[in-house]
Amino acid sequence: MFGVTGVWRGFPLGCRGACRPGLRIYRVRVYNRYMSMRESSYFILAALMDDRLHGYAIIKRAEELSGGQVRLAAGTLYATLDRLVEQEYVVADGEAVVNGRARRYYSLTEAGSAALREQAMRMAAAAKVVTDRPTGTLRSACVSGESA
């Protein structure tokens, strides 16, 4: 609840950013474990993995990487970027004016890259629960469920 310096760090409920997930309530802990990052944040960070990008390029790249599932509106993009910059997951990395339009470029930081990988591992672990199971087992369970 209090840090080493005695500064209030919020009630011991929930957690965000780089702190370790895991709560006292079991269901919330499970939820946190796999879904601690919003889908929009995940794909924005993923879009910045290869190169620095400006706002519109992030929108396009995120849409492409998500197979068209994540279509970021400008308000959502900048609200998310603000939080990612605040968390030091992303930094502003240069400005330019192209065709009379102002552009600011963003890059992924090491902390951002680590958070992205951590989230990807969580989702991979969650996916493994299903993909590692032989298809036959699932089918037989379904069939027995139907017959019951």
Add this chain to the structure above:
Amino acid sequence: MTRPDDVNDDQLVERVLATRYRMLLGLYPRRYRAERGDEILGTLLDAARPGQRWPSRRDTASMIIGGLRVRAGSPPASVGAALADALYLAMFAWVSAAAVHIAASFGLALARSRGTDTWTVASFGLPFGLCVATLLAVAWRRYAVALVALAAGMALCWGVDRPVPFWPLSKMAAWGPELSVAVLMTLAALAWLRHRPAVRWPVVLAVVVLVAPYKSLIHYDLLPGDVVILTTWLGTWALAWLPPVIATLLAMVEPRLTLAVAGHSVLVYLTHVWTAVVDLDYFPDIQPTVAAAVGLVAAIGLLAARRQTRI
């Protein structure tokens, strides 16, 4: 619109669209606009379809919500921090509701020409002044000063040996000492935490505007007897159904505001319950509905606050 010779159709359309997007950017605070406005405008124009003259509905909605969120302050670090901010806002709701009611009651006393003697002016003026002092002290994060001022205001209302129509301060003091203690303990908790709110003044203003006139101005004390039944019924039903509707809209922008409204509703509800138990059979049928509505508001606020804390 006159067109300069060196501007083609596409450029003209883009200028029209840019002007409309700039109007939407006006929803963001000036400082934020100065820093990011051109960049956001560039992104919006990059994303526009050829020949697009009006902002899309998605962009409009996201910019309205985004702009209001930036004005509201930085998001909470945790659900606990959101709850502490909500309590901070609820203090404004509770105390400003009391202040508005005292002022309204004073206006009514003057209108009925029965309260211009020094005693009446003092009996209205002192609690009102203490409420205002409490609000200012909370705004400046002088919680200990606020605690003393509010306790003095409550003691005054409780101690005055005549009917004092100061709702809800007098209701809290006269009908539910426990509720008074709950409010004072909230203030004490904020003092103990040395709470630094992450919400900005527009949210404080919003909670005061939303809550302070609510119920106080339509309270039956202020109206002739014939209208009492109708307004009481309407007021109580509004108390039950208006908050969930408002809360759902508020939660989209600022869940802490939703939680503060829920906190205020809890206090109003408890005051009603206490009155029903102690005084008379006061709206017994409506209580489960009100309780459900308040619970719904709190649940909406908590879920939205939890979502807000995620990156």
